[in-house]
Amino acid sequence: MKHLVRIMMAAGLLAVAACSAQADTPPKDLKATLTKKLGRPVDAVNSTPVKGIYEVVMGKRQIIYTDAKGDYAFVGEMIDVAKKESITEKRIAALMTTDFAKLPLADAVKIVRGDGSRKLAVFTDPDCPFCKRLEQQSLVGIDNVTIYNFLMPLPGLHPDAVRKSAMIWCSKDQSASWRNWFFEGKLPDNSPECDNPVQRNMTLGESLGISGTPALIFANGQIVSGAIPREQIETLLGAK
Structure with missing residues (x-):
């Protein structure tokens, strides 16, 4: 993964910006682009509360984040500063389900x-x-x-x-x-x-x-x- 950039978003830009902008729809080809660039199957790409940043679900329950072009991937937690809660943690909990x-x-x-x-x-x-x-x-x-x-x-x-x-x-x-x-x-x-x-x-x-x-x-x-x-x-x- 040539462009993988590891950051801790709890202390970084995304943590500061969380819920600061309206969510937008992921580009239609972003899932295929990430699958090719990362060399791993991508289960889903979803919007986040931060404009231009998207949630990427891999391996059913692993979450990372990416920009609109899939050039950079962010690994860590997205924090809703106002609510003092982890958006990432809540999403993982929601994914951890079965029948x-x-x-x-x-x-x-x-x-x-x-x-x-x-x-x-x-x-x-x-x-x-x-x-x-x-x-x-x-x-x-x-x-x-x-x-x-x-x-x-x-x-x-x-x-x-x-x-x-x-x-x-x-x-x-x-x-x-x-x-x-x-x-x-x-x-x-x-x-x-x-x-x-x-x-x-x-x-x-x-x-x-x-x-x-x-x-x-x-x-x-x-x-x-x-x-x-x-x-x-x-x-x-x-x-x-």
């Missing part, structure tokens, strides 16, 4: 609490410390929810996570094995050799743009990364 009803829930370890009326899917790695924090802190006390835990090991970070994921899945009591591992550090006494969805879950996570764990998917389709606080989970469980 909950289409998730292959049969490939997840199902845990029902209370009446199980609320729904939550969690992509997790058994060796991820943040996944353990989510289990041991954030999810504690949350009731009346059905949690679908998709075992998605990250072998590049945790080489033994694939084996542990398979062992939990292959156990006679998956939910008990899940709790024993995340709260007691005890794996089930069984082989990891069985028909399991671990590889499918890894592929699914990648297709959803999930590159780290934990990642939570709420019933409205919103995807949120990280061991977020219990209060935020409760709010999102009720979101429409």
Whole structure:
């Protein structure tokens, strides 16, 4: 990318100018121009609150910005100074969605609490410390929810996570094995050799743009990364 210029827009020109001009429609050929110049597929080109600057969506959820000719690309955050909020962050959150009803829930370890009326899917790695924090802190006390835990090991970070994921899945009591591992550090006494969805879950996570764990998917389709606080989970469980 010959013309790629990296700046932090929170401290730069775009941050200062955000919402200072009316948005305009991107040039019709800008998407094709950027695809050729960047050498990468461009999913969409959208207007921004800054005249002459356009949002470029790549890889489904990566956002950069460009000028009208596609000569320069800006990497960073666009800030609405008056509102003191990140336009980029809000747009990424809006892009991080999926259809909950289409998730292959049969490939997840199902845990029902209370009446199980609320729904939550969690992509997790058994060796991820943040996944353990989510289990041991954030999810504690949350009731009346059905949690679908998709075992998605990250072998590049945790080489033994694939084996542990398979062992939990292959156990006679998956939910008990899940709790024993995340709260007691005890794996089930069984082989990891069985028909399991671990590889499918890894592929699914990648297709959803999930590159780290934990990642939570709420019933409205919103995807949120990280061991977020219990209060935020409760709010999102009720979101429409």
